Amino acid sequence: MHLFGCVCGQFHTTADAMGMKAGEARIAAPVPFYVLDHPDGVALFDCGLHADVGNADDPYRQALQAGGQDVTFGPEDIVARHLERLDIDPGRVRWVVLSHLHFDHAGGLHQIPNATLVVQRREWEAGADRETAQRYFLARRYFDLGHKVMQVDGEYDLFGDGSAVCIPSHGHTPGHQSLRVRNDQGDHILVGDACYTCEAAETRNFPTFADHAAMNRSLDGLLALREADTVMVFGHDPGQWGETPVLPATRN
Numbered sequence: 001m002h003l004f005g006c007v008c009g010q011f012h013t014t015a016d017a018m019g020m021k022a023g024e025a026r027i028a029a030p031v032p033f034y035v036l037d038h039p040d041g042v043a044l045f046d047c048g049l050h051a052d053v054g055n056a057d058d059p060y061r062q063a064l065q066a067g068g069q070d071v072t073f074g075p076e077d078i079v080a081r082h083l084e085r086l087d088i089d090p091g092r093v094r095w096v097v098l099s100h101l102h103f104d105h106a107g108g109l110h111q112i113p114n115a116t117l118v119v120q121r122r123e124w125e126a127g128a129d130r131e132t133a134q135r136y137f138l139a140r141r142y143f144d145l146g147h148k149v150m151q152v153d154g155e156y157d158l159f160g161d162g163s164a165v166c167i168p169s170h171g172h173t174p175g176h177q178s179l180r181v182r183n184d185q186g187d188h189i190l191v192g193d194a195c196y197t198c199e200a201a202e203t204r205n206f207p208t209f210a211d212h213a214a215m216n217r218s219l220d221g222l223l224a225l226r227e228a229d230t231v232m233v234f235g236h237d238p239g240q241w242g243e244t245p246v247l248p249a250t251r252n
Helices: 059-066 079-085 103-111 121-128 130-136 198-203 212-224
Strands: 002-014 026-038 041-045 070-072 093-097 116-120 148-152 164-168 177-183 186-192 230-234
Touching: 002 079, 002 103, 002 177, 026 079, 026 103, 026 177, 059 070, 079 103, 116 121, 116 164, 121 130, 121 148, 164 212, 198 230
Parallel strands: 041 093, 093 116, 116 148, 186 230
Antiparallel strands: 002 026, 002 070, 026 041, 164 177, 177 186
């Protein structure tokens, strides 16, 4: 199995909003997703932004701007283009493992028509409950598109061989999950928004809407899983990607 990391645009906000120590300084945070090319099929962990969010007249982008945030996101950043550069047809992606249902993690689903969604049951139920969805900003128009949905409870071994295991990490949203990937490239824990940045793992400065007690428990649990060679890949850490990351290379 091969693991590829891709960046689907940049999210512009304050360092404080990402749990970082620079306060009100403006930062560009990457919006990543991951491609797992396994002999049993291609899976994604998250799928980035909806293609329309890059447009100036998109209502969701305008709402972000009204709140002092923004995205930069062009045609070459969409999920489908990243997959094409990896010689992967978006139509043959078998699974999309969603860390959670936020717009910058589920937004690209409209480009992945045939995949089965793998999501924690409590996250899917939160997205279906109007009050909970509003509290946690779970915009149904991005994730409820008619895909087949596999609702899982707790840890889930995606391929059945231990190479990709979903790990519940609730708190950012009610059913957030992370993904541990083990292959010849090493041992990676794709933290997702269980922790935005490496600094946030120290500051424990979490979003106001989140369940902070649950986030602390989940993050402590993820950190306890680390081995000597484990790489923790945080949700939106500029230091791990850079503000203008290089596009993923086409495989040899």
